[in-house]
Amino acid sequence: MDQPTVGILHPGSMGAAVAACATTNAADVLWCGAGRSTASVERAAQAGLTTLDTLSELLDRSDIVISLCPPAAAEDLAHDVAGHRFTGVYVEANAINPQRTMRIAALLEPAAIVVDGGVVGSPPVGGKTPTLYLSGPAGATTRIETLFAGTAVRTAVLGTEVGKASALKLAYASFQKTSRVLVALAVGMAREYGVDQELIEVASKRTDSYLSEPQYIAKTAARAWRWGPELEEAADTLAAAGLPPEMLHAAASTLARWNDDKDDSSLTLSDALDQLARP
Structure with missing residues (x-):
């Protein structure tokens, strides 16, 4: 051909x-x-x-x-x-x-x-x-x-069925991207009480956990403008399947706090957490 x-x-x-x-x-x-x-x-x-x-x-x-x-x-x-x-x-x-x-x-x-x-x-x-x-x-x-x-x-x-590839993409994104949002919230909460380094030390013993990669929070913030809409799509897919979509809507809402940081590679972990803590 x-x-x-x-x-x-x-x-x-x-x-x-x-x-x-x-x-x-x-x-x-x-x-x-x-x-x-x-x-x-x-x-x-x-x-x-x-x-x-x-x-x-x-x-x-x-x-x-x-x-x-x-x-x-x-x-x-x-x-x-x-x-x-x-x-x-x-x-x-x-x-x-x-x-x-x-x-x-x-x-x-x-x-x-x-x-x-x-x-x-x-x-x-x-x-x-x-x-x-x-x-x-x-x-x-x-x-x-x-x-x-x-x-x-x-x-x-x-x-051969149209829809399968989209479903797999969003099923994976719903886990992967929401997990990164949960890391940001966990580190943000710990930082508020001055125990963020201790949290990271605890997480470092579990290298299979996203929580052991807190530096990725800044990358998550820079990609939030893309990730939020993906999670809304995934939430719609859950709802269509009769599954509860609220968790993914909440993750997308959290990501929206970083929408102004579109593709900002200079963002630091501290900057990202500061912005996450602002309503």
């Missing part, structure tokens, strides 16, 4: 890194630079992506389109793609709940073939090897496996 042309919508830190891996087995990897930030332009250049001026041109030229954007934008983006009558493979790889993924599939089909995707792990840079879980029509998932073969993005097919 000829190498496909791939379009990426819209490359943040994860999207750009995944797209860079796709360049290994693609004829070209395209992105639309119109209206994007300087940081996005720099990421795309570093990833070796080809810049186009319009979404229409990207869709006309792409055999495969991968959507990796903030969860809130996923359906609006899919509506834009549907308006152009895209006829290739559309990988819905956002952290959204299965019901939204199925709505997007219904919107784009039958013109396009929709594959449900969920990335578990850190962006594929510096030796990191996330897994892109896939569910959807067998021929289409095979094409995505081939696209990432031999790259830092591992793939795993969960079956």
Whole structure:
């Protein structure tokens, strides 16, 4: 099979890194630079992506389109793609709940073939090897496996049912991200009473616990603007399954206290805890 042309919508830190891996087995990897930030332009250049001026041109030229954007934008983006009558493979790889993924599939089909995707792990840079879980029509998932073969993005097919990959992504995120929020609250409480170092010492004896990594709290704060919406999606998935969503809503509300710290790599543990303690 000829190498496909791939379009990426819209490359943040994860999207750009995944797209860079796709360049290994693609004829070209395209992105639309119109209206994007300087940081996005720099990421795309570093990833070796080809810049186009319009979404229409990207869709006309792409055999495969991968959507990796903030969860809130996923359906609006899919509506834009549907308006152009895209006829290739559309990988819905956002952290959204299965019901939204199925709505997007219904919107784009039958013109396009929709594959449900969920990335578990850190962006594929510096030796990191996330897994892109896939569910959807067998021929289409095979094409995505081939696209990432031999790259830092591992793939795993969960079956032909759209929704499975989204569910797995959110099930994992609900544990992993809420656990980090609980660490921040525990350390914040201990600091209030001057026993935070003692808490960390206790936790250090349990190296399998996130509580033994308090420095990660600052990273959690910098990622809160992305993590909160993911947890709201996971809460909706719990509710749809008849499970109580309140814990994840509370974790998302906690993360919202850090929304002003978007991608701030200079944030310290002390700064993050100070901001968490402010209503």
